[in-house]
Amino acid sequence: MAELPELVILARQMHEALAGRTIVVVEANRPECLNVPPEVLRQVLPGRSIVSVTRRGKWLFLNLAPASHLLLNLGMGADLWYYRPGEELPAKYQFRLELDDGAGFTCRFWWFGYIRFLKPEELAGHKETAGIGPSPFEIGPEEFAALVAGAPRATVKSFLLDQKKISGIGNAYAHDILWHAGLHPLRKLGTLTPDEIERLYLSMLHILERGIALGGVERDFYRTGGNMNDWEPFMLIGCKAGKPCPRCGTAITVIETGATKSFLCPRCQPGP
Ligand SMILES: [Zn+2]
Numbered sequence: 312m313a314e315l316p317e318l319v320i321l322a323r324q325m326h327e328a329l330a331g332r333t334i335v336v337v338e339a340n341r342p343e344c345l346n347v348p349p350e351v352l353r354q355v356l357p358g359r360s361i362v363s364v365t366r367r368g369k370w371l372f373l374n375l376a377p378a379s380h381l382l383l384n385l386g387m388g389a390d391l392w393y394y395r396p397g398e399e400l401p402a403k404y405q406f407r408l409e410l411d412d413g414a415g416f417t418c419r420f421w422w423f424g425y426i427r428f429l430k431p432e433e434l435a436g437h438k439e440t441a442g443i444g445p446s447p448f449e450i451g452p453e454e455f456a457a458l459v460a461g462a463p464r465a466t467v468k469s470f471l472l473d474q475k476k477i478s479g480i481g482n483a484y485a486h487d488i489l490w491h492a493g494l495h496p497l498r499k500l501g502t503l504t505p506d507e508i509e510r511l512y513l514s515m516l517h518i519l520e521r522g523i524a525l526g527g528v529e530r531d532f533y534r535t536g537g538n539m540n541d542w543e544p545f546m547l548i549g550c551k552a553g554k555p556c557p558r559c560g561t562a563i564t565v566i567e568t569g570a571t572k573s574f575l576c577p578r579c580q581p582g583p
Contacts, residue, residue, distance in 0.1 A: 325371065328393050329410065334360070339407075345426050367443050389421060391417075447479065456512075459508050467494050468496035483550075486573060489580060491514035496573040
């Protein structure tokens with residue numbers, strides 16, 4: 312599970328470790344994850360340098376020179392791990408880049424992931440990434456309210472997960488955002504008051520910033536951190552059915568919301 316906080320951390324660390332380095336070795340051994348055959352990657356990537364690593368939605372962008380982009384989407388999650396020169400590599404991975412300083416990184420998708428090599432002229436029309444909405448940190452309260460007003464019949468939960476509206480939030484952080492805002496996941500956007508919309512906006516920023524400050528729920532690029540084995544302090548109510556609500560003590564319940572489950576406090580988040 313990699314959502315905005317984990318990807319913000321990964322992009323930052325990857326930029327620090329990789330920017331300015333030149334790609335020397337490429338290993339790509341799961342062709343179905345790629346948009347070009349592995350031999351094409353082995354041909355085009357060596358010799359290119361990594362200018363920057365950025366993020367859009369749940370995609371990581373390695374921006375290369377000569378101008379081109381290598382995009383990674385970790386799907387349900389991945390071990391995306393840096394290694395230093397001579398350091399032992401993980402036993403399993405589907406993708407590896409080695410750089411001119413002998414360091415590099417491996418990527419093992421837990422389930423499935425996507426690796427895309429794009430020329431600059433292909434990026435604008437790339438349908439997997441071109442329609443991604445702004446990051447929560449890129450929009451102000453007015454723009455957020457306008458997005459809410461544009462989809463009155465959508466539920467607040469489906470809105471938060473809609474990557475075309477706002478990008479980077481997944482099912483893990485959505486529970487805590489809605490709880491923090493005191494909103495039931497099935498509330499329709501059209502029923503929210505201006506105060507509730509503002510609360511939702513502020514709770515979204517607060518919970519995501521909190522996730523970044525806590526280091527994300529997974530191991531980072533340097534294989535450190537991550538709270539995967541210790542959800543208790545990390546999630547406020549997510550994945551805590553039966554535990555007391557931190558605000559009022561009522562037992563957290565779990566309901567079906569379309570294709571996803573939603574954890575909520577029935578008292579703090581009254582139903583529609
Ligand atoms: Zn409560």
